[in-house]
Amino acid sequence: MKIEAGEVAVGQLQPDWISKQAGSISPASSQGVDGDRTTLSSDSTTVKSLVTRALNMPDVRREKVQALREAVSSGGYQVDPQKLASAMMSDC
Numbered sequence: 001m002k003i004e005a006g007e008v009a010v011g012q013l014q015p016d017w018i019s020k021q022a023g024s025i026s027p028a029s030s031q032g033v034d035g036d037r038t039t040l041s042s043d044s045t046t047v048k049s050l051v052t053r054a055l056n057m058p059d060v061r062r063e064k065v066q067a068l069r070e071a072v073s074s075g076g077y078q079v080d081p082q083k084l085a086s087a088m089m090s091d092c
Contacts, residue, residue, distance in 0.1 A: 071077035 068077065
């Protein structure tokens with residue numbers, strides 16, 4: 001069967017038994033199913049809020065970077081080799 005774009009709707013591709021089964025399904029509440037719920041709208045709102053907050057945060061913690069620059073340039077930044085090696089090994 002050759003399918004040309006725009007000629008076949010998605011609903012036409014479903015076998016007949018799917019559409020017959022879908023027509024015979026009654027809502028979950030009438031079947032006595034309790035506890036199922038969907039909270040997409042509140043979850044969506046939360047995700048949108050978190051994305052907005054993340055996008056508004058600076059990419060770099062400028063204060064920390066400046067403090068490290070000053071410590072390095074003044075010679076006050078010291079690296080503990082044992083601590084560095086432990087941190088590198090714990091990441092493996």
